[in-house]
Amino acid sequence: MKIFLDNAANAITHPEIIKINNQLNLQINKYNNPHNNNSSDTSDKISQARHFILEECGFSTDTHYCIFTSGATGSCKLLSESIHKSITFNYLFDNHNSILGIAKCFNNNFVESFENYTHCSNGNNLVVFAYPAESNFNGKIYPLSLTKQGNIYTILDASKYLSTHPMKNLKDSNADFILFSIYKITGLPQGLGVLLIKKSAACLLDKKYFGGGTIHSIIPSTLDIVPRPFQEYYEDGTIPYMNIIIAHKALQFIQPLITSRMKETVILTNYLITNLIDLGYIVYSVWDNGSIVTFNHKTIGHKTIESLLESHGIRCRTGCFCNPGACQRAIGLSDKDLLFFRKSGKKCWDNTDTVTIEETNVSGITEKVTKHTGAVRLSVGLFTTMAETKRVIEVLHINNLPNKQTPIVTIYNKSPKLVKLFVYPVKSCNGIEITSSIIQSNGLRYDRMYAIIDSKGQLLTAKRFPQITKLKVVFNTRLAIVNRETGESIQINENFGVKINKWLTETLKLDCSLIYQSGETNFSNTSQYLLVNEQSMYDLNYRVIERYFRYQFLKPLAYLFSRWYWFIGYDRFRPNLVINSREYSEDSLESFKIKEHQFIKDMLCTRCNSTTIDNNTFARDPSFEPMTTLMGYRNNAGKVNFGVLYSCHNDKSSAVIETGTELHEMKFG
DSSP, X not given: OOEEOBTTTOOOOOHHHHHHHHHHHTTGGGOOOTTSTTOHHHXXXXXXXXXXXXXXXXXXXXXXXXXXXXXXXXXHHHHHHHBOTTSEEEEXXXXXXXXXXXXXXXXXXXXXXXXGGGGGOBTTBOEEEEEESBOTTTOOBOOSSOOOOSSEEEEEEOTTGGGTSOGGGGGGOOOSEEEEXXXXXXXXXXOOEEEEEEGGGGGGBOOOOOOTTSEEEEETTTTEEXXXXXXXXXXXXXXXXXXXXXXXXXXXXXXXXXXXXXXXXXXXXXXXXXXXXXXXXEEOOOXXXXXXXXXXXXXXXXXHHHHHHHHTTEEOEEEOTTOHHHXXXXXXXXXXXXXXXXXXXXXXXXXOOEEEEEEEOTTSOEEXXXXXXXXXXXXXXXXXXXXXXXXXXXXXXXXXXXXXXXXXXXXXXXOOEEEEEEEOSBTTSBOEEESEEEEETTEETTTTOEEEEETTSOBOXXXXXXXXXXXXXXXXXXXXXXXXTTOOEEETTTTTTHHHHHXXXXXXTSOEEEEEOOSSOOSOSSOSEEEEEHHHHHHHHHHHHHTTOOSGGGHHHHHHHHHHOOSSOGGGTOOSEEEEOSTTGGGGEEEEEETTEEEEEEEEEEOOGGGGEETTTTEXXXXXXXXXXXXXXXXXXXXXXXXXXXXXXXXXXXXXXXXXXBEEEEEEO
């Protein structure tokens, strides 16, 4: 079952609205450009759409203008270009980036607390205060109408609010400018928005640019113009008239449904909040407010939670959702923290979900603190059901993520040895187990010397394309790639080029090609060598199996079973070196030697959901193992670690490494 809980980003499109869209698009030749003299039908339809929107919002053509834009962001851009530069722009911290973009164009002040908006008054100077009707970050609902003092004008961002609240609610608003995107309401990605302007506030606007048919006449030498009526003058060029006609019909259909479902969305939101708190999550949303539930695990990063939910077919969103101020305040980040994140290379949309920083506490002691960089957002929509919200809680409950578990301690007195070697000639394809290899400047010989790229030149990885695991590399006299489903194979050396690219494209059902990396580097992500401990693998498999033994007296059976059979094999982790030592002793192994070859630790290996791809089915493991188990006891500052990455520093003439060799000169940190 696929569950969509990212309704704050875009609404699910009702089948009837899809039908409306398709039917009207078939009539596209019936309508002309509204700037055409013979386009009375088009102009009438646009006029009807304006009247409907104004009336639905509780306004009229006597009090307000209705301007069509490219979306809420387009409305913000129009205001930033048109409002007199003499005004002071005040903005609530809990605003979308599009509103912050307006602030960049003026003398500005941020208002951290909504209760302080009345302090925006600046004598006789003009002041504009912008705020959302509903927070895009945590669903907080703000008053639609404000008590104004002095020369204060207000901008209300109603985009998120109108996705689950009827437009008729806006009749209670006294905002001077109201903006929203229509796709948030209808689910049709038309690139269409609305800017409602109170006629008494139009004096704040002084639009310079004009384009297309927005003017009646012009003298080019002097640029003296006669503009069209206000609404048409502020709509540059030809407006998307077919989208407006379609949006009119779609809004007529969807508004009664939004009204009837409004209470249900609150019930579902409250259900999620209550149960997430019961499960021990940090929840930033509050009861009886909007339709957004934002939360974090106490220690595990939001990207890991997203991967867990995605593996069960649950679509959410993570990060700060283009609401940096609300995110910053909720998580407890200072401006200094944000600057540190930036210097560390943190960017919006990346996978860095926790960052460790140094802080000085009240006692003057400096300590390392791990902080979240974003959160998980579940946004309830018009068609979300109770069964779907229950499924979310069920997944998070079954995959309980405690902060810490005590590791299993076994008696192990053997000298650590290198017990297995693996190379992966083609990146992300299944590897080859070998007994000896030659150490080169870029790692083991043949390791990740080839990679497969798509038509855009991006590397194909198992994380993005699980089907790549059906490809197994073998070596007899030459390297070859085998399709594990069909048994078909192709040699690499003789067919490097068009033939092998055609074979790969047909096998993977994806336009792709094989590339080769020569010289001192290979296609490794970070370090040359990934080391995994055999005893740690035994312990992991015991924990995976133990989850399915309900009764305590059966736990010993799980231990015995894990000594005989592994649910999770080495292929999930793709190590180069496998040693046999006390479980998890590798975590603190800073350096060691195998023969004369010295290996120095680079970092613990952070794991992602690529480990959940079952190399037998070439698809995601439905139980999200081993990440489900690892998140319970291998969580380190929000990252799931298993295995260690090393570099090898070798200055000897012999460069052979082989299994069965003992590790020596081991240094632990």
